[in-house]
């Protein structure tokens with residue numbers, strides 16, 4: 001079945017956005033401070049996301065998902081991040097794994113995993129990074145040694161979001177022919193997940209280190225082409241992850257704007273609302289303009305991804321690059337506008353500031369993007385996104 005088959009088209013984007021926003025305001029935003037403080041997305045929120053169909057957003061209806069188009073998916077991840085970046089992280093990595101199974105899986109792998117992933121009965125995590133392989137994951141050293149009927153996996157995967165609650169790990173390992181993707185249930189003997197505490201932002205990401213010591217998986221655990229897992233499974237998963245994180249950055253920046261408007265419109269200093277001071281208005285102007293620009297780049301990337309356009313990867317890199325740096329500027333100024341009150345753990349502005357910083361590191365660091373986008377544009381001018389066409393054709 002095609003991943004797009006049966007995609008929802010019966011409601012307008014505006015209706016869908018309103019419904020997601022209502023869900024986030026009811027289920028996500030009120031929990032955000034506790035998620036940050038307790039370093040965990042709670043099980044009841046995972047159940048609420050599942051009940052609303054959000055854990056099946058990247059899965060086709062034929063497998064029990066909602067099969068959102070890419071623009072709607074971007075709206076979902078943006079709105080969830082506006083409430084809580086850690087919760088968006090869950091949608092990101094779970095969505096990456098679900099999408100990878102759908103795109104690259106055999107019929108048996110799809111039948112085994114997709115209904116469970118779509119229903120939230122199984123959660124996914126993506127295990128690519130290693131202590132010595134971050135920005136350049138092709139340097140990974142985890143091995144998958146061929147053994148009778150399958151493989152034995154040995155190595156260490158680190159900084160793995162949601163590893164502590166995931167049921168299915170998408171693990172990349174070196175086989176004799178190159179890098180190969182594997183579907184590894186977390187309960188596989190030889191798989192140990194060790195919590196990683198004290199992360200700066202997206203603190204509820206339930207991060208862990210995945211230690212593989214000769215973990216045996218059957219040959220049917222191979223996802224996609226053996227030895228070519230990087231240009232196939234990893235590449236499409238990272239593209240989706242980058243798009244999702246770009247959306248997450250728009251959500252953080254919008255949350256900053258919301259907080260900045262609320263605070264500057266109620267706090268008085270020097271005999272006036274601080275919103276009336278010219279220098280404060282300039283900061284709010286910059287945040288509002290950059291939120292809007294980020295969102296336009298995101299929508300463009302979504303429309304191009306949906307159209308499988310040649311320029312979609314470049315548009316996605318640009319959206320993530322601009323939105324992540326803009327979210328950092330917005331969060332910095334939002335702390336500034338809150339004065340001392342924004343400088344304390346527990347204040348939303350402080351959380352946005354920490355969450356935004358992490359966005360410049362994951363899914364391609366700012367420096368990697370500054371190199372890659374130039375290369376993409378230089379290699380092939382056809383990969384320059386068309387700024388007008390997709391926006392004019394999508395409507396709302």
Ligand SMILES: Cc1cc2nc3c(=O)[nH]c(=O)nc-3n(C[C@H](O)[C@H](O)[C@H](O)COP(=O)(O)OP(=O)(O)OC[C@H]3O[C@@H](n4cnc5c(N)ncnc54)[C@H](O)[C@@H]3O)c2cc1C
Pocket residue numbers: 093126127128129133134135136158159160161162199201202205358361362363364365366367368371
């Ligand atoms: C909150 C969080 C969640 C994460 N979740 C996951 C996950 O779910 N799964 C997973 O597999 N990984 C995950 N990661 C790991 C993440 O993918 C890596 O941190 C990221 O790829 C960067 O790698 P690194 O940390 O090793 O930094 P490095 O690659 O060592 O980079 C360090 C510095 O060098 C710069 N640099 C590196 N290469 C270049 C270059 N070519 N040109 C210019 N500058 C360069 C970088 O920009 C950065 O400033 C997560 C990380 C964080 C912080």
